[in-house]
Amino acid sequence: xxxxxxxxxxxxxxxxxxxxxxxxxxxxxxxxxxxxxxxxxxxxxxxxxxxxxxxxxxxxxxxxxxxxxxxxxxxxxxxxxxxxxxxxxxxxxxxxxxxxxxxxxxxxxxxxxxxxxxxxxxxxxxxxxxxxxxxxxxxxxxxxxxxxxxxxxxxxxxxxxxxxxxxxxxxxxxxxxxxxxxxxxxxxxxxxxxxxxxxxxxxxxxxxxxxxxxxxxxxxxxxxxxxxxxxxxxxxxx
Ligand SMILES: [Zn+2]
Numbered sequence: 176x177x178x179x180x181x182x183x184x185x186x187x188x189x190x191x192x193x194x195x196x197x198x199x200x201x202x203x204x205x206x207x208x209x210x211x212x213x214x215x216x217x218x219x220x221x222x223x224x225x226x227x228x229x230x231x232x233x234x235x236x237x238x239x240x241x242x243x244x245x246x247x248x249x250x251x252x253x254x255x256x257x258x259x260x261x262x263x264x265x266x267x268x269x270x271x272x273x274x275x276x277x278x279x280x281x282x283x284x285x286x287x288x289x290x291x292x293x294x295x296x297x298x299x300x301x302x303x304x305x306x307x308x309x310x311x312x313x314x315x316x317x318x319x320x321x322x323x324x325x326x327x328x329x330x331x332x333x334x335x336x337x338x339x340x341x342x343x344x345x346x347x348x349x350x351x352x353x354x355x356x357x358x359x360x361x362x363x364x365x366x367x368x369x370x371x372x373x374x375x376x377x378x379x380x381x382x383x384x385x386x387x388x389x390x391x392x393x394x395x396x397x398x399x400x401x402x403x404x405x406x407x408x409x410x411x412x413x
Contacts, residue, residue: 216306217319219404220298220326226401232328233272234412235265235291241279243336244291247348248300254349255304262408265294268328271394274380275331281376282335287369290341292348292390293332296325298404322402329397331382332390335373342369348390355388 235242242265247253249263267275271294279289302319317323324330335342345362346354353359357374360367370389378384382392 216302220402221320221322223322223398223401225398226327228268228399228401230328230400230403231269232266232295232405232410232412233269234410235267235272235275235294237412238269238272239276239279241283242275242289242291243339245334245341247292248296254351255307259300259303260407264407264410265291266328266407266410266412267294267331268394268400270396271329271331274382274394277380278376278382281379282373285372287335287337287342287372288339290334290336291331292334293325294330295328295403295407295410296323296330297406298322298326298402299406301326324393324397326402326404327397327400328403329394329400331392331394332388333373333392334390335369342366344370345389355390357384357386357389 236244244263244265246260246263246265248255249258249260251257253259275289275291282288298319301317301323304316305313305319308316317325332348334344334348343363343366345359345366346352354362357370362370374384374389377392381395383395385391385393
């Protein structure tokens with residue numbers, strides 16, 4: 176979901192995320208004017224001077240039809256409990272797509288395929304997540320002032336499937352418990368094996384795993400690409 180959080184205890188984190196979802200469902204948080212006044216969100220994405228590459232977004236399924244999607248943010252079945260994306264689409268920078276395609280080929284050699292859960296995320300969605308989160312719990316979401324690597328089209332959340340059926344991983348997607356951590360060892364051995372297998376394939380193609388989320392990978396050269404805010408439905412990706 177985000178960059179690495181400053182971990183403040185499992186139970187607190189789990190409770191915080193439940194609370195975030197509950198607040199959204201009730202529509203309470205957006206009405207909290209004093210909080211917004213005290214901590215205004217930026218109105219436009221930040222500019223990173225180091226991001227000098229021209230964006231070259233690619234529709235992942237069009238680029239490689241072997242890739243399968245399960246875009247949870249296009250459904251209410253996500254930690255926010257509401258639809259965040261109007262389309263179930265996965266878009267990423269071209270070198271990211273090329274690397275993913277190579278990982279897909281590697282996975283197929285072992286009888287698996289990639290299941291993409293999220294890729295490019297418009298900055299406005301990161302801001303919406305931030306605004307819907309109580310100030311005391313914002314360590315769990317990316318700060319819109321710095322943006323997320325998903326905003327750069329350089330992060331991929333993914334799992335594996337076998338014959339179209341998602342495999343069991345150490346935890347569900349966006350499950351913010353120690354079971355999501357890559358150093359968690361109490362999951363079923365087959366789930367740990369598959370998570371590590373995916374990690375070895377991703378790392379071999381230039382992705383950097385996020386320690387606290389088995390599903391999240393950053394393209395190693397993410398810093399070259401700018402933070403973007405093109406709505407997902409408007410991306411004219413090749
Ligand atoms: Zn992610």
